Amino acid sequence: MPESLERASRWSDAVRWDTIVGALLIVVLLLSFGTVDGFGNALNLSFLIGNTLPIALIALPMTLLVVSGEIDLSVASTAGLSGAVMGYLWNQGMTIEVIIPICLVLGVVCGLINGLLVTRLGLPSLAVTIGTLAAYRGIAQIVLGSDAVTDFPTQYLDFAAGRIGDTFVPQAFVPFLVLLVIAVIVLHATAFGRATFAIGASEEAARFAGIRVKRQKLILFTVTGLMASLTGIFWALHYASARYDNATGLELSVIAAVLLGGIDFDGGKGTLGGAIAGVFLLGALQNVMSLQDVSAQSQIVVTGVLLVLSVLGPRVAKQIAVARAQRLTS
Amino acid sequence: MTHPSDAGPAPVLALKDISKSFGAVRALRDVSLELFPGEVHALAGENGAGKSTLIKTLAGVHRPDAGQVLLDGEPVVFHGPGDARDAGIAVIYQEPTLFPDLSIAENIFMGRQPRKALGRIDHKATHAATAALMQRLGVELDPDRPARGLSIADQQIVEIAKALSFEARVLIMDEPTAALTGSEVARLFGVVRTLREQGAAVLFISHRLEEIFQICRRVTTLRDGAWISSELLDGMTEDDLVRRMVGRDLDELYPKQDVEAGDVALSVRRLTREGVFTDVSFDVRRGEIVGLAGLVGAGRTEVARAVFGIDRWDAGEVELDGKKLTNGAPSVAMASGLALVPEDRRAQGLVMDMSIERNIGLTGLRTTVKAGLMDRGAERSRSLDWAVKLQVKYARIADTVNTLSGGNQQKVVLAKWLATGPKVLIVDEPTRGIDVGTKAEVHRLLSELAADGVAVLMISSDLPEILGMADRVLVMHEGRLTAEIPRSEATEESVMAAATGRAAA
Secondary structure, eight states: OOHHHHHHHHHHHHSOHHHHHHHHHHHHHHHHHHHSTTSSSHHHHHHHHHHHHHHHHHHHHHHHHHHTTOOOTTHHHHHHHHHHHHHHHHHTTOOHHHHHHHHHHHHHHHHHHHHHHHHTTOOOHHHHHHHHHHHHHHHHHHHHTTOOBOOOOHHHHHHHHOBSTTSSOBTTHHHHHHHHHHHHHHHHHSHHHHHHHHHHHOHHHHHHTTOOHHHHHHHHHHHHHHHHHHHHHHHHHHTTOBOTTTTTTHHHHHHHHHHHTTOOTTSSOOOHHHHHHHHHHHHHHHHHHHHTTOOHHHHHHHHHHHHHHHHHHHHHHHHHHHHHHHHHHO | OOOOOOSSSOOSEEEEEEEEEETTEEEEEEEEEEEOTTOEEEEEOOTTSSHHHHHHHHTTSSOOSEEEEEETTEEEOOSSHHHHHHTTEEEEOSSOOOOTTSBHHHHHTTTOOOBOGGGOBOHHHHHHHHHHHHHHHTOOOOTTSBSTTOOHHHHHHHHHHHHHHTTOSEEEEESTTTTOOHHHHHHHHHHHHHHHHTTOEEEEEOSOHHHHHHHOSEEEEEETTEEEEEEESTTOOHHHHHHHHSOOOOOTTOOOOOOOOOSEEEEEEEEEETTTEEEEEEEEETTOEEEEEEOTTSSHHHHHHHHHTSSOOSEEEEEETTEEOOTTOHHHHHHHTEEEEOSOIIIIIOOTTSBHHHHHHGGGTTTSEETTEEOHHHHHHHHHHHHHHTTOOOSOTTSBGGGSOHHHHHHHHHHHHHTTOOSEEEEESTTTTOOHHHHHHHHHHHHHHHHTTOEEEEEOSOHHHHHHHOSEEEEEETTEEEEEEEGGGOOHHHHHHHHTTSOOO
16 A cells, blocks of 8 residues: 555544544534523523434434444334334323333334344345335324323323433433443444444355354344334333324434444444434534524424435545545655 | 468458456467358367456457457457447357346347337337347247246347347357256257358357367367467367366475375265255365365355355255254354355455454454453454464554455455364365465465365365365366366366266266
């Protein structure tokens, strides 16, 4: 490798996309504190984190899934279905302590269905999960109709919406941190994570190295379903409303955030740190837009544009690095 | 062995002193060839002799570095496949690519259908033109039939008809019979004879020697990219032809040690994968290097894949040290002590975007673990150890493997598998596309491994490599083991004979 090329690759090693996103997050936060009225108060900050938590929770398994070269677009529908079943069973008079495990099992089943369709039938996950996106949401509507269930036990509602003492930090942020640590360890420090990267970078080479590709993908889809249903439960309690259309469109935010955080859509590249920085960058931008009275529709446009930019960004950055290196050599 | 200066018709197409290099590889060196109208001409040579490059040069895919292409005696330069086609040169590949949902007629006239007023396609005229082509070839195929579901033989006929519709005068047929049954071959030869009588020149490539003698008048032989001979087949024997195709001296490129063979380590019993290979049985003993020879497509790689568990087998069994392996489970094979260095190192052997360290580490995901977490220190020292042992040339162990040369990449693949301490090592084309120096290193390594008691199964299309390294040579032909030849009796002729299905030993 010519020296200048090596220098460029070292340069790009040091200034990685996920670092850029992390820095960008800090810049956006500092600017918002300084220039946006009402951003810095404790209530708004707790709103910001609380509203971003559903995205962040699903982003954890989604990061691993995208690193392995797959995707799950049905997560928001799984979350909605989970909330709808929770509301339905609550109306039937079951206790919440029984309902929550049932909903989590339901999430596992939803994920398992996606995983089996992808691994056993060899279907592309993009197509499979567009299908289950519609199917799971449809079932949610059949289960709960147009009802809204709001009368969940107060201690659960309080936990999901409450803050730690006098701080702006939501109570639910603590379990999220625990899950984040687990996810970071799994992806970046275990053999499972190493195999996930290998599968995403070259599924065939992974198979020839004795990695059980199908089993690994099935596990990832199943965990994604589980986390999506957990998010659905949190959503219904946090907003004190279980409706069939809960979390509609959330998959767009999750995937936009994950890609924004530098997870390569083609698999095999990225870090969880970057993905979570992407999640909170997106969350902060949405919060600021709300404070500035930007309409919800316009916010979706911004999310969509960010999605495109985040796929484009790392490639352009790489091309610039390569072009620089070539200019240096010539 | 000189060019016959045939009195009579002038060559329709000729190559004069063509050379072509790819980087440091000289694929063709001063190759000459003359094709006469009404002649079927064979192109013979081992894998890698330069046949494909020659075909692609004729078809306008490659431009020669030196030499001339003469069409009707006039020098021409093809800037692309389109130029060659306009000059009347058509290539029929082993596996044609038709549009499955279009009819035969639509496939033949794709993009240039006869038109009616307002640019509408004239289906009647298309149909009639196709029927006329089929009649010319003496074949009955309904022009309106969709291409989907046609046998490969019929698809080739469609490609030939398409070539004729372009007024092709030179037809190049690249191993057209490889996927055909006996009766399909007979019908194809009928078509070829018809074309010959109509004055076309046909360049015919086949690994089946008997076919060459059956249909061709002259043969041009290539070896290592160099022209060896062009001569009439009349009066030649198959052995003569084989000797021209191979024939090389062995030297210290093959540092084979004599090792006493030990117990059976790998035992393959009546292994069958339907339509791919049938009833394959063999043993490999500790300390032995067993060569697995055969032509490309004979099923050697497929057997290796099934043994390792990448593909499932339909019948039979595989035992490693007396323990049965699970069908379709590479992880089990690996844990039992089997290693496979696959034929395609870029797609199968390595994760190209991963570092040298992590590529070698991929086979240690079960072992370099402490308390459930990757033991990065152990992983690094394991990878470094083996990279150094195999003298991989790299800048940093954390560099991605795509920064390495082909030979060094192959060493990383070997390192990755040797690090598992295998009892049985299967290597598939272990030295393909790597330089001679590294090749000798790989051979020395295989020899040392055998001396240490590893059972080695070496698949190779490089005959001298097989003869130079193997204690025993297994030969496959069309999905079956056709011969087992001890080192003392293995010659290029005897192996080629079994590989081309001439003599079932």
